[in-house]
Amino acid sequence: MKPVITPQDRLVLDTSLFVNPEVRNDFGKTPTEALSGFLELAEQIPSLEFYMPSSIFSELMNFVKEEEIPGRFMAILNQKSPSKHEMTCPAYLLYELIEDMRDRVNKGLRIAEKAVRSAGKEDDRELIKGMRKNYRDALREGILDSKEDVDLILLAKELNALLVTVDHGAIKWAEKLGVRWLLPKKFKDYLLSFIDDK
């Protein structure tokens, strides 16, 4: 009889691990190769369970060649959305989210004003392109700004899992919710430590 293995820990993974070159390169040169590289390690560690919110998984599929993803990948990486209609969060987080957003909105307005003042002095198309970038950066950097981010932190919370992401907004909110997180640069070493220990 096969021995029963109780999982030692659960991990929630973000797309960024396989897409962001700084982290991805630990596993492979392209997103598809990085996935395979991760899979090779992951299947040697029966004591870890890996999860990814479905929304994040869909994002990932935009970066990889779906036909090259081995079927066993789906056995290793569980797709699951958080139970968002059953879970609750502390009400004071609403305040933090709104305060965060207000600061960003004001920053966005400053950027817009600056662009209007510069108009005519340079090519308008370039100016608008630059403004768009600055605006989006100002309004998104370090903030919880997408439902994919919320999926990540809630799923990690629900499963009492270790969150692995490059996203600063998600990390900041993981800390607010008491969710453990792992420095993504250490993700490969973390996995290897389970294999070395065997």
Next chain:
Amino acid sequence: MKPVITPQDRLVLDTSLFVNPEVRNDFGKTPTEALSGFLELAEQIPSLEFYMPSSIFSELMNFVKEEEIPGRFMAILNQKSPSKHEMTCPAYLLYELIEDMRDRVNKGLRIAEKAVRSAGKEDDRELIKGMRKNYRDALREGILDSKEDVDLILLAKELNALLVTVDHGAIKWAEKLGVRWLLPKKFKDYLLSFIDDK
């Protein structure tokens, strides 16, 4: 012995009732007069308890002559912040808040782009003034956008109270949280109905 009166209901009041002319005029010509007008009715209704979050009360004090507010006003209108560190909210509301904000942020960017394209064609100072207004309107209208708004809906939730406000963002969120709310135009009639019944 005085009979014990059990309160029949609790109400959470917003500043807008005493400031917004459309509603205020039911009670008095100025915010200070409106407060007195409300007080005259309210003290005839022992079965209703009135509450206002402290943050909202501070806002109100900017609009009224503090020295003209009678002391018994403070006995009628309870100041209380919601227990925001003990209360929870359904986690899916985080998604709604974030989606709401994303839509607004994109609208803000469209407004900024339009202003840049118009620059040079009209006086820049006027253009920026107009842009600021449009931007703020687009990003705030109908959205839960301040901690005062959150105070209102959470306090109403906590007390299982009837919320009376003119703010569309707060009403929208009251509905999400199952908080009862009263059409502010009907506030005076509502109060009078308790007095007529006596």
